[in-house]
Amino acid sequence: MGQQAGRESEMSDRFDIGAYWEDFTPIERVLTAALGIVTLLLILFLGTGRLGPSYFLFLFGLGGMYALLSLGLNSQWGFTGLINFSVAAFFGIGAYGAALMTGSNSPIAGGFNPIFGLLIGLLLAGIIAVAIGIPTLRLRADYLAIATLGLAEVIRLFLQNERQWTNGSAGIRGIPSFFEGWPILGEFPRLMPGLEIGIIPGTAIVLETTFWRQLLNVSLMLVFLGAVFFILRRAQRSPWGRLQRTIRADEDLAKALGKNTYRYKMQAFVLGSLIMALAGVFYAHLNLFVNPGDLDPITTFYVWVAVILGGSGSNRGALLGGFVVVAIREGSRFANDIAFIPLDAAPLRLLLIGLLIVLVMRFRPQGLLPPQRELIWPSAVGNKAPSGPDKGVPQSDGGDPNE
Amino acid sequence: MSESTVNAQTNAHMSKGDVLMRVEDLQKSFGALQVTDHASFAVERGSITGLIGPNGAGKSTMFNLISGFYQPEGGSVEVNDADVTGMQPYEVAEHGLIRTFQTPRKVEGMTVREAMLVGPQNQPGESFFELFTAPSRVGEAERENLDRVEQVLEEFEIDHLATQPATDLSGGQMKLVELARAMLAKPDILLLDEPVAGVNPTLANKLADQIRRLNEAGTTFLIIEHDMDFIMNLADPIIVLDQGSVLTEGTPDDIRANERVIDAYLGGGGA
Amino acid sequence: MSAIEFAANGVVYSSIIVLGSIGLAIIYSIAGFANFAHGDTMTVGAYAAFVAFGIIGGLGFGVLGLPIGFFLALLVGIAIAALVAIVTEKIVYKPLEIGSIGLLITSIGVAFVYRAMIQLGFGADANRFDIPAQRPIEELIPYGIRITSHDLAIVLSATVLVVAVHVLLQYTDLGRKMRAMADNPDLARASGIRTYRIKLWSWVLGAGLAGAGGGFLGLYNNLNPRMGFSVLLVIFAAVILGGIGSVYGAMLGGFLIGMVVEMTPLLSRVGIPIGVDYGPAVAFLIMVAVLLVRPTGIAGDGTAGGEGI
Numbered sequence: 001m002g003q004q005a006g007r008e009s010e011m012s013d014r015f016d017i018g019a020y021w022e023d024f025t026p027i028e029r030v031l032t033a034a035l036g037i038v039t040l041l042l043i044l045f046l047g048t049g050r051l052g053p054s055y056f057l058f059l060f061g062l063g064g065m066y067a068l069l070s071l072g073l074n075s076q077w078g079f080t081g082l083i084n085f086s087v088a089a090f091f092g093i094g095a096y097g098a099a100l101m102t103g104s105n106s107p108i109a110g111g112f113n114p115i116f117g118l119l120i121g122l123l124l125a126g127i128i129a130v131a132i133g134i135p136t137l138r139l140r141a142d143y144l145a146i147a148t149l150g151l152a153e154v155i156r157l158f159l160q161n162e163r164q165w166t167n168g169s170a171g172i173r174g175i176p177s178f179f180e181g182w183p184i185l186g187e188f189p190r191l192m193p194g195l196e197i198g199i200i201p202g203t204a205i206v207l208e209t210t211f212w213r214q215l216l217n218v219s220l221m222l223v224f225l226g227a228v229f230f231i232l233r234r235a236q237r238s239p240w241g242r243l244q245r246t247i248r249a250d251e252d253l254a255k256a257l258g259k260n261t262y263r264y265k266m267q268a269f270v271l272g273s274l275i276m277a278l279a280g281v282f283y284a285h286l287n288l289f290v291n292p293g294d295l296d297p298i299t300t301f302y303v304w305v306a307v308i309l310g311g312s313g314s315n316r317g318a319l320l321g322g323f324v325v326v327a328i329r330e331g332s333r334f335a336n337d338i339a340f341i342p343l344d345a346a347p348l349r350l351l352l353i354g355l356l357i358v359l360v361m362r363f364r365p366q367g368l369l370p371p372q373r374e375l376i377w378p379s380a381v382g383n384k385a386p387s388g389p390d391k392g393v394p395q396s397d398g399g400d401p402n403e
Numbered sequence: 404m405s406e407s408t409v410n411a412q413t414n415a416h417m418s419k420g421d422v423l424m425r426v427e428d429l430q431k432s433f434g435a436l437q438v439t440d441h442a443s444f445a446v447e448r449g450s451i452t453g454l455i456g457p458n459g460a461g462k463s464t465m466f467n468l469i470s471g472f473y474q475p476e477g478g479s480v481e482v483n484d485a486d487v488t489g490m491q492p493y494e495v496a497e498h499g500l501i502r503t504f505q506t507p508r509k510v511e512g513m514t515v516r517e518a519m520l521v522g523p524q525n526q527p528g529e530s531f532f533e534l535f536t537a538p539s540r541v542g543e544a545e546r547e548n549l550d551r552v553e554q555v556l557e558e559f560e561i562d563h564l565a566t567q568p569a570t571d572l573s574g575g576q577m578k579l580v581e582l583a584r585a586m587l588a589k590p591d592i593l594l595l596d597e598p599v600a601g602v603n604p605t606l607a608n609k610l611a612d613q614i615r616r617l618n619e620a621g622t623t624f625l626i627i628e629h630d631m632d633f634i635m636n637l638a639d640p641i642i643v644l645d646q647g648s649v650l651t652e653g654t655p656d657d658i659r660a661n662e663r664v665i666d667a668y669l670g671g672g673g674a
Numbered sequence: 675m676s677a678i679e680f681a682a683n684g685v686v687y688s689s690i691i692v693l694g695s696i697g698l699a700i701i702y703s704i705a706g707f708a709n710f711a712h713g714d715t716m717t718v719g720a721y722a723a724f725v726a727f728g729i730i731g732g733l734g735f736g737v738l739g740l741p742i743g744f745f746l747a748l749l750v751g752i753a754i755a756a757l758v759a760i761v762t763e764k765i766v767y768k769p770l771e772i773g774s775i776g777l778l779i780t781s782i783g784v785a786f787v788y789r790a791m792i793q794l795g796f797g798a799d800a801n802r803f804d805i806p807a808q809r810p811i812e813e814l815i816p817y818g819i820r821i822t823s824h825d826l827a828i829v830l831s832a833t834v835l836v837v838a839v840h841v842l843l844q845y846t847d848l849g850r851k852m853r854a855m856a857d858n859p860d861l862a863r864a865s866g867i868r869t870y871r872i873k874l875w876s877w878v879l880g881a882g883l884a885g886a887g888g889g890f891l892g893l894y895n896n897l898n899p900r901m902g903f904s905v906l907l908v909i910f911a912a913v914i915l916g917g918i919g920s921v922y923g924a925m926l927g928g929f930l931i932g933m934v935v936e937m938t939p940l941l942s943r944v945g946i947p948i949g950v951d952y953g954p955a956v957a958f959l960i961m962v963a964v965l966l967v968r969p970t971g972i973a974g975d976g977t978a979g980g981e982g983i
Contacts, residue, residue, distance in 0.1 A: 083775065085782075135965040141775050142708040143965060146910045149710075150958035153907055161951050231535075238541065239520065239528030239548075242513075246521050249510040256470060256504065257588055258496030258524050267531050301782065308779070313512065347793035347899075354786025358766055361780040365772055371512050376520070377528060380545030 027368055031320070053207060057214035059326060061286050064221035065279050067322030069299075070306040071228050071315060072275030077304075078313035079241060080268040081248035083145035086132070087303045089155040090125050090273045092295035094280025096159060096166065097121025099290045104174025107165055114178045118281050125277030128155075129270045137265045144269075152297055160292040171291025177213060178220050178285040189213040217286050224282055225319075228275055232315050235271075237375040244268055245313065245375075298350065302329070305356050311367025320369060328352060422481075423448040423592050423623050424500065429468055429478035431647075438464045439475070440647035446592065451614065451624040453638030455631075455658075457668050460644040462627045463505065466594055470502045471495040483591060496524075499591035503581045505600065505627075509570045515580055516565045519552045520545075522587030551587060559583045559613060575606035582613060592623040599633050611637050635659070643667065676818045680937045686825040688932025689832035690894060692925055693887030694905060695912035696839055697880035699924035702913065703856035704876035705767070707777040711785035712884055713906030717899060718758050719885025720892035721792050723751030727803055738830075739808045739823035740893075748831075748889045755885025758788070759877040785903065793899040800896040828890045835886060836925060839879070843921065848875060856919060907954050908935055911961040917971025926972060931957050 024032065045051035069087060076082040084090075098117035100108045132151050136144040159166045166172070179185040189212035235241050246254045247261050254261050284290050306325045310317025329349070360367065424446040431439040438461045446452045456462050467473040469480050471492040479488040482498045490498075510518050526548065527533050528541040556562040561579050564572065572580065578598055585593055598614075599607040607630070614637060618624060628634040634641065635655040643650040643658060645667040651658070658664055698712045724747070732741030762784055767777060808822035843849035855862040855872050863869050884902075891901055912931040916923025935953035942948055948956070964971060 081775065083778065132962075135962050135969075139965065139969050142778055143914075143969070145710075145778060146708060146914065147958075147962060147965065149910070150907045150954070150961060154955045154958050157951055157955055161949060234534055235531060238534045239526045239545065240531050240534060242517060242521055243529055245513065246510055246518075249513075250508040252472065252492075252504065253507060253510075254521070255472070255492035256496070256502045257521055257584070258493050258501065259521075259529075260491070260493045264529075271531070301786070304779070304782070344794065344798070346798065347790040350786045350793070351790035354783045354788075354790060357783025358780055358787065361772060361776055361783070362766070362770060365776060366511075376517065376549070377542055377545040380542050380549055 031368065054210045054214050057211065057218050058286070059330060061214065061217050061221050061282075063323040063326040064218070064225050065283055065286070065322075066303065066306060066325050067319045068221075068225055068228060068279035068282065069276055069303045070310065070318035070322040070325075071225075071232055072272040072279065073303050073307045074272075074310075074313065074315060074318040075232055075235075075275065076269055076272035077307060078311075078318070079236060079244040079248065080265055081141060081251075082137075082265060082269050082272075083141055084148050084269070084272065085145055085297075085300055086148035086152040086155075087276055088295045088297055088299040089148075089152040090129070090276035091280040091283070091299065092155060092159065092290075092292075093125045093128060094121040094277030095284045095290045095294060096172070096280075097124050097277065098281040098284035099172040099175050100166070102175050102180075102284075103172035103290075105167065106172055107163075107167055110174070113181060114176065114281075114285060117284070118278075121277050121281045122274050125273045125280075126270055129273035130266070133266045133269045137269065138262050152295070152300065156292055156295045156297075159295065166292075169292055171289060171293075173289045175284050175288045175290070177216065177288070178282075179216055185216065188216060217282075220285070221282055224278055228278070229315060229319070236313075236315065236371075238377050240264075240267075241375060248313075298353065301353050301357070305353055305360070308360050308365075308367055309356065311370040314367065314369050314371045317367050317369035321367075421448050422446070423483065424469070424625070425481040426465070426469065427479045427481070429465070429480065430476045431464060431468055431473060432476060438647050439468060441478070442644065442648045443478075444642050444649050444652060446623060446625050448591075448623055449618070449621070450640070451618050451626065451638045453634040453641040453655075454625060454627045454644065455629075455634060455641060456644035456650070460667075461647040462644055463596060464647075465644065466502060466596055466627065469495075470500060470594060496588065496590075500594065501585045501588045501590035501592075502594035503585055503596055503598070505596045507577060507581055509572070509577065511570055513569050514566050515561075515569055515572070516549075516552055516556075518569045518580065519556070519584050519587060520548055522584040523548045523551065524588050548587075555583050555587060558616075560609070575602035575610075578602055578610060579606070579613070582610065586617060586622070590622060592625060593617075595624065595626045595628075597627055597629060599628065599630050607633060677937075677940060678818045679820055680940055681933070682819045682821050682825075684933035684936035686821065686828055686894065687936045688929045689829045690887050690890045691905065691908055691912055691932035691935075692928035693832055693835060693883045693890070694909040695916070695924040695928035695931075696836070696921055697883035697887070698909055698913050699916065699919065699921050700852070700856075700876050700883075701880040703919040703921075704852060704873055705763075705777075706859070707774040707781065708910075709880075710778060710781040710906065711762070711788060712880075712909065713902035713904070714785040714788040715755050715759060715881050715884040715902065716888030716891060716905070717792055717897075717902035718788055718888070719751040719755035719881075720888035720897050720901060721751075721796060722754035722885065723747045723889040724801060724803060724892060724897055726750035732805075738827040740805065740827050744803065744805060744893075745831075748886060751889045752882045752885040755888065756878040756882040759881030760874060763874065763877050789899050789903065796897075796899070798899060800898045801892075802896050803893055805893075824893060828894060831886070832890065835883065839883070839921070842879070848872070852876060852879075904954075908932070908957045911957040914961050915964050915971055920971065923971055931960065934960060 042051070042056070046053060046056060069091060072090070073084060073087055076084050097120040098114065100106045101110070101112040101117035101120050102114050103110050128151070132144075132147055136147045160169055162168070163170075177189075179188070189209045192209070192212040195207040243254060243259055243264055246257075247259075247264060251261050254264075283294070302325045303322075305328075306321030307318055308321075309324060310319070310321030422445045426445070427443050429439050429442045430437070440461075442461070442465065454462055454465065464473065468475050471487065471490050471494065474489055479486055481487065482495065482500045485498050487495045487498055487500070527537065527544045533541055553562065553565070556565055559579055559582070561576065561583065564576060564580070569577075569580070582593075582595070582598065595614075598610055602610065611633065614624060614626075624638075626634065626638055635658075639654055640652055641655055641658045642652045643661075643664050650663060650667055651661055653661070694712065694716055697715075698709060701709045701712065723744075727744055727747035730743040730746050730750075733743040733746070734741070736742055737745070766780065766784055770776060770780060772780075805824075808824050810820035810822055811826070814821065843853060851862070851867050851872050852875065854865070854867060855869055859869060862872075888902060891905065895901070908931055909928070912927035913924050914927070915931060916925070916927030935957050938948060938953045938956050939950050941956075
């Protein structure tokens with residue numbers, strides 16, 4: 001693979017922009033430039049009113065949600081090599097957990113504070129992850145793949161058919177926003193004044209309650225994303241993460257070195273499933289309506305594309321992949337609007353996802369942003385972190401354990 | 404590490420010459436093929452024991468049975484006076500037995516130093532929760548382990564490889580790294596599966612020197628090897644497996660002179 | 675419906691599942707990975723037969739209520755499914771430098787490409803073979819069995835194919851080489867077998883059987899782009915129940931799982947209120963139970979399945 005181990009990533013705390021750029025791989029440079037262009041275009045579209053700010057925030061929230069799902073799958077597939085084809089199901093468990101606790105037409109227990117929905121969603125996802133992990137995680141990796149494919153189908157069937165508990169295909173509506181009933185934040189969108197911004201004369205951009213509500217949603221997403229990213233980054237650079245990567249490369253080796261690999265695989269599987277459920281909880285409060293259609297298996301494979309495209313095992317790759325996937329989704333919708341392609345959007349999207357999986361596996365199985373540097377517990381290497389392949393063993397200098 | 408292991412370790416120097424590992428009447432078959440056929444032998448504490456035999460004699464299967472990767476159909480395995488038959492590999496390792504593989508897969512995206520850091524047992528940082536509840540403990544242990552890695556790399560004279568990607572190593576270098584990493588787990592007995600297969604003679608000599616050094620420092624070895632010169636110079640005693648059971652056992656000179664061994668090798672197509 | 679009637683339907687459905695699971699087991703053991711595109715290969719076979727039937731037509735006379743043209747179209751479906759699999763092996767799987775897990779993930783991509791192509795060509799709606807539906811066979815109704823001559827044709831054709839697979843594996847040179855390669859690829863290569871050719875033949879055989887299964891599934895229900903993917907889980911359950919890598923296990927597993935799925939509604943009579951919709955869920959639960967109790971399946975030899983158990 002020819003990775004430059006020990007390379008400084010963009011995560012480092014250096015501020016020397018020049019050196020920073022020098023350290024980038026060519027791909028990183030292209031991506032940075034592309035991100036810059038996309039940002040400029042977005043600003044242009046927002047400024048000229050071609051893209052409504054509320055809708056932009058909604059899309060941004062959706063992108064964050066996919067990024068969260070990708071981080072979840074990354075901690076299963078990327079860190080440990082666990083194949084989970086149930087991403088949509090764990091997402092759905094989180095979404096339904098939240099919806100059933102808070103939705104106005106919930107057949108079970110509507111009207112609770114969203115915090116309860118969050119807890120129930122995570123709890124359910126954790127239990128189901130353990131239940132599917134017990135029979136499969138002792139076995140070869142493909143057994144988990146097959147079992148999770150089945151699990152996804154069973155969960156979808158259950159949500160569709162058990163109307164007395166789930167409302168079936170009618171779905172659950174009347175889900176409050178996450179901050180409903182909170183002091184200050186609950187009232188924030190209604191209290192904020194409508195703002196009118198006119199950048200170009202005649203095309204005023206109006207910021208109303210919807211905008212403020214979406215802004216809150218995006219903030220919530222950023223909190224979720226930030227917390228998950230922090231936890232995963234910490235875990236990935238720890239002995240725990242190192243062990244997971246060893247299991248991924250050669251499980252027998254880890255076993256021979258005295259590691260209980262079953263336990264570690266279970267931990268990674270549950271952790272990833274909880275993150276997916278968290279994304280589901282967020283979705284319920286973003287979309288304010290859930291139905292079994294949200295568990296379409298294609299969602300699972302959007303997330304797979306995000307992870308393998310971004311770079312298996314790379315958290316920033318997963319972040320990137322999540323947003324790229326939303327771009328693909330919305331892009332194909334857009335292409336359909338132009339209508340000079342007389343083709344259906346659904347199979348076109350399926351084709352695109354299928355081709356992307358095949359092409360990435362063929363030409364760049366490590367993804368766009370594979371992990372670039374030695375991943376050693378930060379406080380152990382302190383400030384003298386190895387920054388290049390030619391530097392020696394770092395001295396232990398008692399750095400701050402909290403980084 | 405279990406209490407018995409700790410006791411065994413403290414007794415190691417007092418009772419040199421006693422049995423560290425014992426295989427008793429071990430049986431395993433794949434379909435109709437009996438690959439391990441009532442095999443029994445023992446490895447003395449402090450020895451470098453060789454395990455040889457023609458292709459298909461069941462040597463690797465024997466390693467897999469001892470280290471818990473295969474479940475035997477009959478018989479028993481004892482390590483440090485504890486019955487480890489049917490245990491999971493990690494449980495066998497807890498009793499002081501570590502093994503290497505014939506063809507190790509290289510961990511992509513890891514440097515040699517990172518790959519080495521997997522060796523030490525019971526690291527606090529291997530617990531997901533301690534990463535967040537006791538970060539300073541994790542950091543402290545990590546620093547200690549980094550120091551040990553550095554020290555072991557120097558002892559093996561491969562410290563210049565520390566920051567190389569593990570995927571860039573030659574076969575011989577990888578074997579040295581493997582041995583060094585296994586030592587970080589502080590085993591009482593180390594099982595090596597063909598340590599010099601595909602290794603150039605210079606590195607092979609280096610490996611032999613390292614094995615002798617570690618043996619003098621108290622580690623017992625059981626080594627599968629096809630390279631007769633290498634194993635005959637290094638190991639004593641030598642155990643010969645043929646068709647799944649122990650054919651004979653003795654000093655290298657005994658084995659060289661034993662006609663049944665020669666027959667077995669010729670009959671089995673040679674080594 | 676009586677229990678015996680469910681059982682009769684079960685036999686018909688099982689015949690289709692058996693064809694799918696034998697093919698999957700062959701590819702699993704010789705190509706060496708879980709092929710998630712296998713269900714969609716069935717779909718490819720079904721649509722190829724559908725198109726061919728449209729071109730060939732009935733050709734006048736028929737057997738068991740099925741015009742002879744249908745059987746010819748089915749052969750075309752088998753050939754196209756095999757051809758598509760060979761082309762996929764050559765341009766997608768062969769150049770990959772990744773292990774069996776990478777191949778598995780790639781096969782999901784392949785599955786989507788197949789399905790997307792079919793959906794682009796034929797739309798998402800269901801299609802039917804232009805063959806008049808049959809009434810249940812009169813002679814069997816007194817025994818409580820309501821199956822049509824089409825159903826009978828499916829069962830008989832599947833039986834012929836299963837026997838043919840058995841003869842191929844046991845009594846031909848190709849079959850012996852395939853078994854040798856499934857047992858131990860390295861040993862097979864060392865003993866002079868040209869393993870890549872055997873691998874190509876295993877794709878032909880596996881995908882061909884899938885194509886046949888797809889054609890029958892289209893006749894039994896209807897044709898739609900999701901038809902193969904929706905039986906994939908059932909087929910995997912069958913292969914795991916039989917023991918991954920065992921062709922004869924897959925036959926038995928396919929038969930049992932097919933029966934169970936079709937007989938699911940009977941559970942409500944013994945107090946378990948579970949609808950016919952839950953057929954795949956029942957297959958899934960059986961699969962999980964097998965993995966818990968005996969991961970090597972019915973016919974596994976104790977080494978293929980779990981590691982370290």
